Amino acid sequence: MPTIREIAQLCGVSVATVSRVFNQPLTVSKEKREVVERVARELDYRPNESARALATKRSGLIGLVWDTDHRRPGWRHPYLQELLIGLKSALSAHGYHLLMLATSGSAALRAVGASLADPVAYVNMTRRHHLGGLVLIDSGSDASAFTAFAQSGLPCVAVDVDVDGPRATYVTSDNVGGAAMAVRHLVGAGHRRIATVTGPRANRPAVDRLDGFRAAMAGEGLAVPPEYVVEGDFYRPSGQAAMRSLIALPEPPTAVFCASDEMAVGALLAARHAGLRVPEELAVVGFDDIELAALVDPPLTTLAQDKAGIGVAAARAVLTMVHGGGTPAPAFLPTRLVVRSSSR
Amino acid sequence: MPTIREIAQLCGVSVATVSRVFNQPLTVSKEKREVVERVARELDYRPNESARALATKRSGLIGLVWDTDHRRPGWRHPYLQELLIGLKSALSAHGYHLLMLATSGSAALRAVGASLADPVAYVNMTRRHHLGGLVLIDSGSDASAFTAFAQSGLPCVAVDVDVDGPRATYVTSDNVGGAAMAVRHLVGAGHRRIATVTGPRANRPAVDRLDGFRAAMAGEGLAVPPEYVVEGDFYRPSGQAAMRSLIALPEPPTAVFCASDEMAVGALLAARHAGLRVPEELAVVGFDDIELAALVDPPLTTLAQDKAGIGVAAARAVLTMVHGGGTPAPAFLPTRLVVRSSSR
DNA sequence: CTGAAAGCGCTTACAG
DNA sequence: CTGAAAGCGCTTACAG
Numbered sequence: 001m002p003t004i005r006e007i008a009q010l011c012g013v014s015v016a017t018v019s020r021v022f023n024q025p026l027t028v029s030k031e032k033r034e035v036v037e038r039v040a041r042e043l044d045y046r047p048n049e050s051a052r053a054l055a056t057k058r059s060g061l062i063g064l065v066w067d068t069d070h071r072r073p074g075w076r077h078p079y080l081q082e083l084l085i086g087l088k089s090a091l092s093a094h095g096y097h098l099l100m101l102a103t104s105g106s107a108a109l110r111a112v113g114a115s116l117a118d119p120v121a122y123v124n125m126t127r128r129h130h131l132g133g134l135v136l137i138d139s140g141s142d143a144s145a146f147t148a149f150a151q152s153g154l155p156c157v158a159v160d161v162d163v164d165g166p167r168a169t170y171v172t173s174d175n176v177g178g179a180a181m182a183v184r185h186l187v188g189a190g191h192r193r194i195a196t197v198t199g200p201r202a203n204r205p206a207v208d209r210l211d212g213f214r215a216a217m218a219g220e221g222l223a224v225p226p227e228y229v230v231e232g233d234f235y236r237p238s239g240q241a242a243m244r245s246l247i248a249l250p251e252p253p254t255a256v257f258c259a260s261d262e263m264a265v266g267a268l269l270a271a272r273h274a275g276l277r278v279p280e281e282l283a284v285v286g287f288d289d290i291e292l293a294a295l296v297d298p299p300l301t302t303l304a305q306d307k308a309g310i311g312v313a314a315a316r317a318v319l320t321m322v323h324g325g326g327t328p329a330p331a332f333l334p335t336r337l338v339v340r341s342s343s344r
Numbered sequence: 345m346p347t348i349r350e351i352a353q354l355c356g357v358s359v360a361t362v363s364r365v366f367n368q369p370l371t372v373s374k375e376k377r378e379v380v381e382r383v384a385r386e387l388d389y390r391p392n393e394s395a396r397a398l399a400t401k402r403s404g405l406i407g408l409v410w411d412t413d414h415r416r417p418g419w420r421h422p423y424l425q426e427l428l429i430g431l432k433s434a435l436s437a438h439g440y441h442l443l444m445l446a447t448s449g450s451a452a453l454r455a456v457g458a459s460l461a462d463p464v465a466y467v468n469m470t471r472r473h474h475l476g477g478l479v480l481i482d483s484g485s486d487a488s489a490f491t492a493f494a495q496s497g498l499p500c501v502a503v504d505v506d507v508d509g510p511r512a513t514y515v516t517s518d519n520v521g522g523a524a525m526a527v528r529h530l531v532g533a534g535h536r537r538i539a540t541v542t543g544p545r546a547n548r549p550a551v552d553r554l555d556g557f558r559a560a561m562a563g564e565g566l567a568v569p570p571e572y573v574v575e576g577d578f579y580r581p582s583g584q585a586a587m588r589s590l591i592a593l594p595e596p597p598t599a600v601f602c603a604s605d606e607m608a609v610g611a612l613l614a615a616r617h618a619g620l621r622v623p624e625e626l627a628v629v630g631f632d633d634i635e636l637a638a639l640v641d642p643p644l645t646t647l648a649q650d651k652a653g654i655g656v657a658a659a660r661a662v663l664t665m666v667h668g669g670g671t672p673a674p675a676f677l678p679t680r681l682v683v684r685s686s687s688r
Numbered sequence: 689c690t691g692a693a694a695g696c697g698c699t700t701a702c703a704g
Numbered sequence: 705c706t707g708a709a710a711g712c713g714c715t716t717a718c719a720g
Contacts, residue, residue: 054696054698068428084444128392392714396715
């Protein structure tokens, strides 16, 4: 690969001039600029990014923190692929690459004193590699660690976790609004006894969906008896168990809003086992709109999240901070009610 | 962040000695080494990776090529998440990070003359960032471009695409063996009229699955009439269409082996629409073992790929080359027959 | 075993 | 507008 020196020699100018042509082209005379540009093109010159990062203390990289291989092996992000597509596309459009940071739980890092999901380790990597900022994806157990990142002062944006810090923000769906839409949809279909299966209490989207559910029920003048609120963990078995307990109630609900599609599928299974027809005897509404939602029997009514849009919004937020545009407010992306056959 | 100079001053040694403590510890006297190590720990010293990469021409990064946002927007990798988990874990274990390279179709890169999926652009990025090597994931249309990478001489390993080059290899499932298992399973269940829905002709796994199918059928002494081989594109609609045409045959098959679970689900739908009972009147076997396979009705018999294992194998292969261990032979990971209710 | 020095390839005040 | 020079933080022959 040619270097800036070779270009300079071939053009009969100094390396400073060559550098300027790429970084502040307007400060170079038209003639010299054109010569340099032509020669650079002919030699297919590309700046060495390591040298660049060393000199400027900036790299064209954004870090991605996504812990994978410990503690919750079964954990599966409901829409990681779409999220990555949105994130990567939006970052690419601005010439940034995405660096998936090695899990801090790795042997190599543990050797230097880092513990699992250790924010310090990630913050160090960020500095060592001159990353512009960090995107944090919760892998089901690191939410608390995220707070520590957020306070590091590095630009960071979390997905589906609310963090707070000088240069920290987050992106999530409008979970409150989505849950409210679910309630209004069910009420509109004539339901009055509506239960909900929530996500974990510690999870922000779970809390918001419950809040939205409660607020909308109150708005409709409907009561929510305590036994109509069952906590799940977002996974299918918990939805199935929750539904089983709801069905066993003296006065079971006629409709249930599940805080995730996985749990809604579990609810569908429980209904089938109990011999309940869906939607005639039980209406079910989920949240996420995962691929499976359209394929189960009956197809699931759900609140679709703008999965790729969340990735795009996260990318925009980091880039805004990287470019000195201040810390953006948290973004709440609208959800969309997709009515299928599991409710009416 | 402290630098090597500060450590050196505090310890009263030269920067060379400090550097050696981290890179060739045995060449430093025990006393000095221990002092340096202690001070480094106290200051939480971490080497600046940009400086390191500049000096050594090596970075602790492996590049990932996965084009996302063009030409085939609907394309979905059947097991990207598991693949990434395997890849990242195995890389992490050796202290390497994974750099998701910006899509070369981005405006920024196009501006410098790179076209879509342009191997040259990726090869350049690899050099500019001193990446150790490249992992290539086919996004449905880039297989041909992969050949160009492979010939660049950079260490690269492709997933599910056969590439050939001085430092290129690939990882895939034992597709031939998997298809053969499917055939033997169906024959064992008493079927003799067995059809197959293949993937695209240009796709290596598709070709291998067809070869395995044919070989096993021959081995069982069974004929494969030409109309029993229908080409699909791995997606559901194509499986559904293919099954429809098979059902319409004067002598329809009693069993079908689909080269992907998505197509098998399509086949299931076609069978349902035609009023055929599965598995009584038609047995269906898929390939992949995606999450959906266990959840459709009836649950799908399929050949499970070792998804994370493929990622791990890819990681091992690049690292072997990075560490000068030569070019590993292509790896064919075993598949596992998972018998569910769609066949018997 | 250790240090002085050159070098990796680029950027950016500082003079002119 | 342009160049000489210092500097980013590290590594590695080369002497000793």
